[in-house]
Amino acid sequence: MANKAPLRITVIGTGYLGATHAAAMAELGFEVLGLDISPEKIALLERGETPMYEPGLDELLRRHVAGHPDSSGRLRFTTSYEEVGEFGDVHFICVNTPQKHGEYACDMSYVDSAIDALAVHLKRRALVVGKSTVPVGSAQRLAVRLAELAPAGQEAELAWNPEFLREGFAVKDTLHPDRVVVGVRSESAEKTLREVYATPLAEGSPFIVTDFPTAELVKTSANSFLATKISFINAMAEVCEAADGDVVKLAEAIGHDDRIGKKFLRSGIGFGGGCLPKDIRAFMARAGELGASEALTFLREVDSINMRRRAHMVELTREAVGGTLLGTRIGVLGATFKPDSDDVRDSPALNVAGQLHLQGAQVTVYDPKGMDNARAIFPTLRYAPSAHEAARGADVLLHLTEWREFQELDPAALGEVVAVRRVLDGRNTLDPAMWRKENWHFRALGRPTA
Ligand code: UGA
Numbered sequence: 001m002a003n004k005a006p007l008r009i010t011v012i013g014t015g016y017l018g019a020t021h022a023a024a025m026a027e028l029g030f031e032v033l034g035l036d037i038s039p040e041k042i043a044l045l046e047r048g049e050t051p052m053y054e055p056g057l058d059e060l061l062r063r064h065v066a067g068h069p070d071s072s073g074r075l076r077f078t079t080s081y082e083e084v085g086e087f088g089d090v091h092f093i094c095v096n097t098p099q100k101h102g103e104y105a106c107d108m109s110y111v112d113s114a115i116d117a118l119a120v121h122l123k124r125r126a127l128v129v130g131k132s133t134v135p136v137g138s139a140q141r142l143a144v145r146l147a148e149l150a151p152a153g154q155e156a157e158l159a160w161n162p163e164f165l166r167e168g169f170a171v172k173d174t175l176h177p178d179r180v181v182v183g184v185r186s187e188s189a190e191k192t193l194r195e196v197y198a199t200p201l202a203e204g205s206p207f208i209v210t211d212f213p214t215a216e217l218v219k220t221s222a223n224s225f226l227a228t229k230i231s232f233i234n235a236m237a238e239v240c241e242a243a244d245g246d247v248v249k250l251a252e253a254i255g256h257d258d259r260i261g262k263k264f265l266r267s268g269i270g271f272g273g274g275c276l277p278k279d280i281r282a283f284m285a286r287a288g289e290l291g292a293s294e295a296l297t298f299l300r301e302v303d304s305i306n307m308r309r310r311a312h313m314v315e316l317t318r319e320a321v322g323g324t325l326l327g328t329r330i331g332v333l334g335a336t337f338k339p340d341s342d343d344v345r346d347s348p349a350l351n352v353a354g355q356l357h358l359q360g361a362q363v364t365v366y367d368p369k370g371m372d373n374a375r376a377i378f379p380t381l382r383y384a385p386s387a388h389e390a391a392r393g394a395d396v397l398l399h400l401t402e403w404r405e406f407q408e409l410d411p412a413a414l415g416e417v418v419a420v421r422r423v424l425d426g427r428n429t430l431d432p433a434m435w436r437k438e439n440w441h442f443r444a445l446g447r448p449t450a
Pocket of ligand 1 (some may be wrong): 139150163164165166167168223226230263264265266267268270271272273275276279295337338
């Protein structure tokens, strides 16, 4: 249609995914209204700030949030579903789907309430687009619910468009996605989504059009594959430990085969965060409900290999300090689940630090960005303002999150403050030669002799 007004977009749920998506949509030229049920979060976003650390996101917000000097003014926020319903042509659902307490399944209550709250305000044609990671079959169920509750009836249509952004690269992954996957039931839904993603599609991002269940499955299977790749190399690390091999060399060597590839083949204390662990569990739970649990029993193994890494790190530490942790002083570098993030959800680093502490060690943690979040969930650990302070007086120093800052540490200077020059690399990113040159006893997980 010529001279048609540009689409107006709303984003429901302004956490990691939603805040980034809202800012990215404004960057792509759309008028955007973001909604969150938390007025505190909205107030923060209106100031151009985010509750999390994500490189480039605050700048992107400030470039578009109405009221900021030189901003495009295309991005606004609200807590009112009524306003959202009136404003938008396309509504993105970006609320979270955490693991249910005490179960593997994921908690759909935020998605369900978002759909219910929005639907009753949809009085004209609108496309509701789910981005949250959900169990396969949810979109089918939600589409029915939407049409039932919306005054616009069938004119309120659902589509599913999973999100693949990585924390730490959220802005880049959203503006330049490596693929756009849409589960749609009509040509008009596909056309609308092509319009939304016109810029990345013009840049060459592949656009994959499919049905609801496949779109939902693309997300969970991608995360399962990534988790499996990490657990594969960590299983090889266990074998290397037993056979005096070197898992870093092994990964390098097999990674040259481009069918295998080097990426996501870093061995260490394993994967964590708000996505991979809960997604593989929810996937197993859903497969069970569908009568396909056998297909995913391997994910149980992927999960246990991963959880064993944390225990191995604790054991390696115990061995390093002579068999008992009681009363030993341990410096820990890293608390977040990965670098360039302040996220400590299911963080292997913090989990290891916590286990050591609970077994009687005095643990002092330093992380460049994750200190506040770590302190909030693990207040009984000690926290130091720098790597040097965490290392002061330590009998052993643990490297548990691979921040660049830690690779650049000076082992000579650090050697002056520790009680014993002993370092354990749980992420395989420190250079053993550099540390040994300064008379450190260096040991890395999966490389007993390296
Ligand atoms: C992950 C996926 O990578 C994204 O594609 C997906 O969109 C996102 O989950 C999601 O479901 O929303 P993220 O949780 O940000 O993204 O983190 P990853 O970069 O995947 O890292 C996960 C964990 O694996 C981290 O703890 C990291 O340290 C660990 N990891 C990663 C390894 O142990 N080895 C590797 O080689 C790579």
